[in-house]
Amino acid sequence: MNARNEATSEGRDTGTLGKLMILLDLVTHAEGPMRFTDILALTDQPRGTLHRQLSHLVQEGMLEIDGDGRYSPGLRLLDLASSSWAKNEFRLVAEPHLNTLQRLTGETVHLGVLRGTSIIYLDKVEGRQSVRMFSQIGNASPVYCTGVGKAALSILPEERVTEIVGGLAFQKFTANTHTRESLLVEIADIRSGGCAFDREEHEVGIRCVAAPIWSEDLSLIGGVSVTGPAYRLTMERLAEWEAPVREAAKRIMTGMRIGLGPRR
Template sequence: MGGEQAPVAGDGTIGKACDVLEQVAAFARPVRFAELLESSDFPKATLYRFLQTLTNQGMLSYDPDRQTYTPGLRLVRLAHAAWTQNSLAPIARPFLDALSRETGETVHLAQLDSSQVLYVDKRNAAQPVEMYSQAGKVGPAYCTGVGKAMLAYLEEAALARAVSQQSYHRFTQKTLTSEAALRADLDLIRSRGYAIDDEEHEPGIICIACPILTSGGRMLGAISVTGSTERMDFKQLETWVPRVRHVAEQIGAEAQAWRFPETRPNANTNRMQAT
């Protein structure tokens, strides 16, 4: 019986290719072959061939002048499909708009991706548009409102895995830095029905977050409203809880409705006067 804990990698050639992809993405800048070779445990020729193939496929992009690799634009195309079909964002969009308008605060929509928080949409308080740059961004689960809201409603098996994979890095004085502390807070969240982030990730930043659940209790994601301690305290922030919870419920309900129909309800979601 295989009890092997494969770190992440594993599945044959494809797994390795994905690792390489991830590795290139991890450098947040164009990378040279030698750099990759160093941080990789693939032999030279093997890594080389992977890079060739991936570049060939448009999953990576190669700059011949600089001799550097970056993640390829094909990923952007594919991600668009992922975002449209597989994230809550399209469903949640009108709700986020409303919530953002009503509260005037920053609003986040997040989902869980391998024990990390993946932000799939956002409305910003100040800036009018900030777009894409935040969709796709990741963050820690154990010290953010949306992260804890999601963890709290994970079934035990998944929770145990997720909780053990957190880094518990101390971002601020108030960061929860142990599995025990986190679990205690998750219990509290469950009984209260929403999560709070009390400057656990960034000083001065507080937030409330509600999980998005199906009627069957499956956790789909979370939404949050964020404020800064300069302008407000939890008293004020928590007045939004009923509203946020309601929105989360609406999104959950719609998500469920949208997922079921085999016959896609419609298509024209986003018509774009392109040119």
């Protein structure tokens, strides 16, 4: 509908909730804590209104306000998210297969789902690591520069692909980042090959292989991937792992059939 706006109701019709979600997004994705006035400037609402909305969010624990009147995301979000993550069906089904894949390759394994025009990471398994996990989970990355994203696009019907790709703003992350045209070409390749590769398209020095995962009715679309540093993941290496990655994807799909709409 509207290509760009700062923080106005983005088309959907969700009444009061929609307005509150905008605030929540604003504060949650901000650099740091925001003052009342900062938010006021970005939302352009009457002060009385904004004040009430913020206090409601604070009362519910979705936001927090410190002694200096600065708003930050509230702990309730963590509570809700952790419990929703813990019982997410797709993730639960995929978990053992991600572990297997991780052990086999020794590299980092990701599970992601397509959400609008981004990929959201649902899980991540690293090798012997002291690194944070949560850091990546829940993050939204653009479809066009992640293996999982491209894999996901490859199983969509042509018209949906053009629709999604048409709406993207292609930011150049590396010399290899796709343009609209090159992306469309590669998607055709992936469709025939069954696997997507990330050839340092998002971050220099990082490569990955990904295979798509989808439910019959396309209500669930995502992928698994193996990611690692280019010096270890030579293109030959990636090619070797194509088979196991596809195998993992296949097994996850088989696992999902049970829980997902058996009829249709």
